[in-house]
Amino acid sequence: MNAEDVAELHATMRAYGIPGTLAPVDAGDPAGEWRVLDSAGRDVTAGTLAAAATARARRPARGFVVG
Numbered sequence: 001m002n003a004e005d006v007a008e009l010h011a012t013m014r015a016y017g018i019p020g021t022l023a024p025v026d027a028g029d030p031a032g033e034w035r036v037l038d039s040a041g042r043d044v045t046a047g048t049l050a051a052a053a054t055a056r057a058r059r060p061a062r063g064f065v066v067g
Contacts (some may be wrong), residue, residue: 001045003031009052016055020048 001009013020020036026039036048 001033001049003034004056009049012052012056013048016052017057018048018055020044049058 003024010022012018013022020038023037024030025035029040034060035043035045038044
């Protein structure tokens with residue numbers, strides 16, 4: 001995941017309550033690759049990306065769409 005994807009993933013994580021901390025792989029290159037770390041500092045990027053994709057794909061079971 002690159003720096004351009006981080007803002008979108010962060011917004012999705014906040015909106016759906018997905019835990020994790022976004023951090024650049026190389027702290028000296030914030031424009032490079034990023035990863036997601038859990039509270040123990042382990043790389044959980046793959047699982048977080050999957051959870052975010054699943055959360056975005058969910059549709060409300062009921063309600064109204066106003067456009």
